[in-house]
Amino acid sequence: MPNPRLRAEFRRQLERNLYPKVNAMGMVAAEAAYTHGEAWLEGLIAYVRANHAHFAAAIHGLNAGLKVLPADALYLAWMDCRPLGVDASALETFMLTKARLWLDKGQKFGLEGHGYMRVNLGCPRATVDEAIAAESRRRGGIIPRRNDKQGSGLIRPESAARPGAEGVRP
Numbered sequence: 001m002p003n004p005r006l007r008a009e010f011r012r013q014l015e016r017n018l019y020p021k022v023n024a025m026g027m028v029a030a031e032a033a034y035t036h037g038e039a040w041l042e043g044l045i046a047y048v049r050a051n052h053a054h055f056a057a058a059i060h061g062l063n064a065g066l067k068v069l070p071a072d073a074l075y076l077a078w079m080d081c082r083p084l085g086v087d088a089s090a091l092e093t094f095m096l097t098k099a100r101l102w103l104d105k106g107q108k109f110g111l112e113g114h115g116y117m118r119v120n121l122g123c124p125r126a127t128v129d130e131a132i133a134a135e136s137r138r139r140g141g142i143i144p145r146r147n148d149k150q151g152s153g154l155i156r157p158e159s160a161a162r163p164g165a166e167g168v169r170p
Contacts, residue, residue, distance in 0.1 A: 048075045051121040051128050058132040066135075068119075075122030078106070082115035091115065099134050 001007040033041075055077060056068035065083030072078075081091055088107040095101045095117060104120075106113030121128060 045074065047125075048122055051075075051123070051125060052077055054125070055119065055121055055128050055132065059135065062136060064135075075120060077119045077121055079103070079117045079119055080115065081117055088114045091117065099137075101131055101134050 001010060049071075052068075052071050052075075059066050059068050059079065067080040067083075069078040069080060081095075084091065084094070086094060088105060092105045095103055101117075104118035106116030106118060109118070119131070
């Protein structure tokens, strides 16, 4: 990078966000993933897309005016919380203390993010269901419950089934 200011900023961000060194185990794991991981990756992509669809349908079904935007990235979803009518700081406090959800605050990504929360859906379905249940409790709403295999009683609609995704661990 010929621009010294941009080069210095790039290096600062690299050091801040990444570990710029490679170890032998990482190289072997990367080679194995690129050589033999396609089937696993395809299953993971389907699983995370199903998490997004499941989360969006459940949040929209709460009829709270919250909107989960269509996915631009694979495992991150944006939730429009502006209908709650609170400022960004109050929204973050509200989500942490009332809904008991630790989400990424939208304002962290610039002015356009105020009123939004970013949700990481690259996780097991049970974790997504816990977030949905927390948001439902926050609203005082009722979500039909059905015991799942683990007996947690969290939401397990038929749409949660993932045929062919056995062994996929996000």
